[in-house]
Structure formats: structure tokens, C-alpha cells
Amino acid sequence: MTTIKFNQHLNRHPFLLFTISMVIAIGIAMLIFVLSMKPPPRDVRLMILFLFGTSFVTTSLAYICYRFDLVGRFPSVRWGILVTVVLTIVLIFPNVWMIARLMFISLHDLQLVAVLLIFAGVAATAFGYFITSTMTHRINNLSQAVERLGEGHFDTRLDARGSDEIAQLSHTFNSMVDSLQRIDAEKREIEQTRRDLTAWVSHDLRTPLASIQVMIEALLDDVVDDKETTERYLQTSLTEIRHIGRLMDSFFELSQLDTGRIELEREYTSLHSLISDTMSRMMPQAERQQIQLAGQVAEDIDPVFMDATKIQQVLYNLIDNAIRYTAAGEHILVRARRIGAQVQVDVHNTGTHIDVEHLPHIFDNFYRGGRSRAQSADGHRGTGLGLAIARAFVEAHSGTIRVESQPERGTTFSFVIPAHD
Ligand SMILES: Nc1ncnc2c1ncn2[C@@H]1O[C@H](COP(=O)(O)OP(=O)(O)OP(=O)(O)O)[C@@H](O)[C@H]1O
Ligand SMILES: [Mg+2]
Incomplete structure (x- = not known):
């Protein structure tokens, strides 16, 4: 100097x-x-x-x-x-x-x-x-x-x-x-995601929009006049609109992830309450599909230094998957415990497993395993973004997320984040 x-x-x-x-x-x-x-x-x-x-x-x-x-x-x-x-x-x-x-x-x-x-x-x-x-x-x-x-x-x-x-x-x-090489690699990655996104939007958004258009046109032109079909058309349109809404939400979250702008607002919060709250919100969905949803949270888990909104989103995405991809009569167990200076949350469901060939890609953007491509009973079609978003949020907390899946045992998603600053 x-x-x-x-x-x-x-x-x-x-x-x-x-x-x-x-x-x-x-x-x-x-x-x-x-x-x-x-x-x-x-x-x-x-x-x-x-x-x-x-x-x-x-x-x-x-x-x-x-x-x-x-x-x-x-x-x-x-x-x-x-x-x-x-x-x-x-x-x-x-x-x-x-x-x-x-x-x-x-x-x-x-x-x-x-x-x-x-x-x-x-x-x-x-x-x-x-x-x-x-x-x-x-x-x-x-x-x-x-x-x-x-x-x-x-x-x-x-x-x-x-x-x-x-x-x-x-x-x-x-x-x-x-630095230039790093920026170039990031730029290419963003470019690739943008291309994926365009392909995805044109594919996944056009289909529900087209079907809404057909149904509304049918209703307007009086092609359909019986009450039952009219109701069914309106119900299906509503489902499609909800689906578009979900796509848009994921799209917004994804744009945040891609620009690396995940801003965490971390503070010491109760993970116990967060899990209970999320589970009670999802209970109706589980009951509707006749799935048992239970929780097991260790007494000494709190407080945890985290962004509660983001961790709730992670929990929501994992429990939502467990409910969607398992059959009626199966069980879901959400477990949380402290391991040293970290906390681990497991979302386990019986009944479904992910094939070995899908496992390495499950956290990728837009990746949907084979079966989920089909529309489920409630009209939900996955966007393949839920797990990608969950992983990004966990990693933003300096944590890790993994999955274990076996035909007889079912599927367990686990994430670990530090309990303290
Ligand atoms: N608990 C589970 N059991 C079986 N398969 C699962 C489970 N969780 C995820 N998967 C598989 O992983 C894929 C990716 O899940 P992800 O949540 O990222 O996307 P998605 O559920 O298809 O769409 P969305 O963005 O609406 O969540 C799913 O399509 C499904 O095939
Ligand atoms: Mg999902």
C-alpha cells in the first residue's frame, strides 16, 4: 500500500x-x-x-x-x-x-x-x-x-x-x-432456460387456453344447452384457468431463480408452527383424495433461522407432490428433527415410487416423471417446476435436498438447513 x-x-x-x-x-x-x-x-x-x-x-x-x-x-x-x-x-x-x-x-x-x-x-x-x-x-x-x-x-x-x-x-x-468466462456460462444458461421456457409456455399454455376457448364458444353459440353439460364446461374451464394461474405463479418464481435473485428474509421462527400451519392448509386436499396426512415434529426443533415463506413453499411443494402422486388409502408422514446444528425435514409417502431413470432429473426445471404427465383427477397437470423451486429455496438457505424412492417403501424427500445464522 x-x-x-x-x-x-x-x-x-x-x-x-x-x-x-x-x-x-x-x-x-x-x-x-x-x-x-x-x-x-x-x-x-x-x-x-x-x-x-x-x-x-x-x-x-x-x-x-x-x-x-x-x-x-x-x-x-x-x-x-x-x-x-x-x-x-x-x-x-x-x-x-x-x-x-x-x-x-x-x-x-x-x-x-x-x-x-x-x-x-x-x-x-x-x-x-x-x-x-x-x-x-x-x-x-x-x-x-x-x-x-x-x-x-x-x-x-x-x-x-x-x-x-x-x-x-x-x-x-x-x-x-x-470472470468473463463465468458470466458467459451464466448467460448461456439463462439463454437456454429462456428457450426452454418459450417452448414450455407455448406448449403448456396453448392447450388449456384452446380448450377454454372451445368451451366458451360452444356456450355462447348455444351448441350446448343442457344444464349438466353447461356446468361441466364451466367447471372444466375453471380448472383450466386455475392451472394457468399456477403456471403463472411458477413462471414468476422461476424467473426469480434464473436471475439468481432469491432474496431471503431470514429470522428466528418456529418451524414447528410452520409445519402445523402448512399441514392444516393441505388437509382438505389430502382428505379429498382419501390420504392420511400426519406430522411428527421433535420438541427441541425451534427456533430455526429461516425465511418462513420460502420454507413453507418448499413444504407445500413436497406435500403437494406426495398427495398428488400417491393413491387413495396411502399415508403421508412429515417428520422434522434436529441433527446437530441443522434441522432435517422428511416428507414420506407410501404407495408411489419414482423410477430409477427419473431420479437424477427430478429436480430439473420442467422435468415431469412419466405418469404425472397425464392429467390427474382434479385436473392438475404438473409444470415440473415444484421440485426445482424447492431445491433453489433450500440451497439459498445453504441447505441440501435429496430423494429416496423404492417400490415397497414409497418415496421420501428430505431437506436439511442450518438451524442458526
Ligand atoms: N412423492 C412423489 N411420488 C412420486 N413421484 C413424484 C413425487 N414427487 C415428485 N414426483 C415426480 O417428480 C416430478 C417432478 O415434480 P415437480 O413437483 O417438480 O413437478 P410437478 O409436480 O410435475 O409440477 P408442479 O410444478 O406443478 O409441482 C413429478 O412430475 C413426478 O413425476
Ligand atoms: Mg409438484
Whole structure:
């Protein structure tokens, strides 16, 4: 954190930074000069004057390069760095030449220094070339990766080893692509659901609407005039309208699930009362189908930290299924108990079981097991959303839901949610 502030500070004052560097350079040069050569005061003065003069030229040049971003105008980073190296050497060269002349070094020695300087310059340029090769190679990789990403290849990743700026950039790039890939997958999933939904709506909504239309037209055109048929038509229309209403409710809940917007309003509530309330609401439905509905709730179950409306919906969907898919004379038992820091609720019914081939799909959107496709006695046709909604609500509570089903034992749906926050 501090480092970032420090760098920002320096970047805001590039000229100051460069001037400080030059003063330090002069200081070091003078120290070495005085200590190693023990020059007379006149030479020291000359040296200081000269160094300040050249450093002024150097600083001004560097600032011009910085101010007009001259290095950034080269076609490649490599060229920018190489030209900087060459420029540095070109600047050093007259400095050394001048100092040598001032210090009355012999022409022979001066030529030798010049040769060594040229050698050092070429060696530094070659060295710079190799160093910049690795850098430009990595930058090229980065630019190719961005290009691939632009073409929609979300599986593109960069080698982010190291800790320099390019490695950090690669790391940031990888994290960004991770997020993009996740968003893309979610988008595809939503797209798929939307397609499913359109197919489902056109199929399941058109049928009841068409039959209502036919019956009302028959009634209006006096095709049907006996009281019994009229009543039957009206009753069937009402059933169809209820079915459409249920479809719409599920449709709304599904849209909430698909956008991942399940907002829970959790608080400590009595699960015991919630189960009793739901069961008494469903009792008439069970009695009508001559099914025995019983409950068994452990004394120590309360309180439970949950969204009561959502958990009631889960209970409703499970008990509703148990009633619908079991035959007259069978039993349903709703059991709730505490297991450590969690609560488990089982909805068990005798008489029906789900075939093994259906079990893995039972919680999928729109999945309806074989038999339930047929319209039941009360005119109910499943939408195949009840269990998908139940699972989403349980999972929103950080819980799990599962099913066990065997021909002789019947079917048990169980869900577990944490009892506390
Ligand atoms: N207790 C059960 N016994 C037997 N089969 C069941 C039971 N519960 C669910 N199923 C099967 O699982 C399928 C999916 O159930 P789900 O509740 O998701 O949809 P649905 O009941 O068909 O429609 P709805 O959206 O109206 O609830 C059902 O169609 C049924 O075949
Ligand atoms: Mg159902």
C-alpha cells in the first residue's frame, strides 16, 4: 500500500526525481574522483562545474523525452529501450572526452578510453537487445491473448509466473477472463432456460387456453344447452384457468431463480408452527383424495433461522407432490428433527415410487416423471417446476435436498438447513 503511494508520488514529480538522481550521480562521481585521484582543488572545481553543466543538458533532454513521450512513439518497446541505451552512451561519450581533455590525459590514453567506451556501448546495446527480447515476447503474448479474448475465446490464459508488472498484468488478465468466462456460462444458461421456457409456455399454455376457448364458444353459440353439460364446461374451464394461474405463479418464481435473485428474509421462527400451519392448509386436499396426512415434529426443533415463506413453499411443494402422486388409502408422514446444528425435514409417502431413470432429473426445471404427465383427477397437470423451486429455496438457505424412492417403501424427500445464522 505504502509502495503504491510512494510510486504515485514520484510519478507526479518526474523532473524532481530526475534532478535528485543527477545530484546523487554527481555526488558519487565526485566522491570517487576525490578519494581515488586526490586531485588539486582547481581540478575539483572544474570537475564540479563540468558535471553540473552536462547533467543540466542530460536532465533537460530526459525531460523532453518524457514530456513528449518520445520513447512511447517507437514501434516497439524494444526500440524504445535500445534507443535509450544508445542515447545514454552518446551522452556519456562527450562527457568522458571533455573530462579527459580537461585532465590533460594523453591522446593515446584518450583513444584507448574511446575504444573501450565504444566497446561498452555496443556490448550494452546487444545486452539490452536480449533483455528486451524476453520482455517484448511476453508483451506480444499478452496482446495475442487479448486478441483471442476479443474473438470470444474465453479459455485463453497467460503464464503469470514472476512478479514484475507484466506478470501482474497477466495475472489480472487471467482473473478478468475467469470472470468473463463465468458470466458467459451464466448467460448461456439463462439463454437456454429462456428457450426452454418459450417452448414450455407455448406448449403448456396453448392447450388449456384452446380448450377454454372451445368451451366458451360452444356456450355462447348455444351448441350446448343442457344444464349438466353447461356446468361441466364451466367447471372444466375453471380448472383450466386455475392451472394457468399456477403456471403463472411458477413462471414468476422461476424467473426469480434464473436471475439468481432469491432474496431471503431470514429470522428466528418456529418451524414447528410452520409445519402445523402448512399441514392444516393441505388437509382438505389430502382428505379429498382419501390420504392420511400426519406430522411428527421433535420438541427441541425451534427456533430455526429461516425465511418462513420460502420454507413453507418448499413444504407445500413436497406435500403437494406426495398427495398428488400417491393413491387413495396411502399415508403421508412429515417428520422434522434436529441433527446437530441443522434441522432435517422428511416428507414420506407410501404407495408411489419414482423410477430409477427419473431420479437424477427430478429436480430439473420442467422435468415431469412419466405418469404425472397425464392429467390427474382434479385436473392438475404438473409444470415440473415444484421440485426445482424447492431445491433453489433450500440451497439459498445453504441447505441440501435429496430423494429416496423404492417400490415397497414409497418415496421420501428430505431437506436439511442450518438451524442458526
Ligand atoms: N412423492 C412423489 N411420488 C412420486 N413421484 C413424484 C413425487 N414427487 C415428485 N414426483 C415426480 O417428480 C416430478 C417432478 O415434480 P415437480 O413437483 O417438480 O413437478 P410437478 O409436480 O410435475 O409440477 P408442479 O410444478 O406443478 O409441482 C413429478 O412430475 C413426478 O413425476
Ligand atoms: Mg409438484
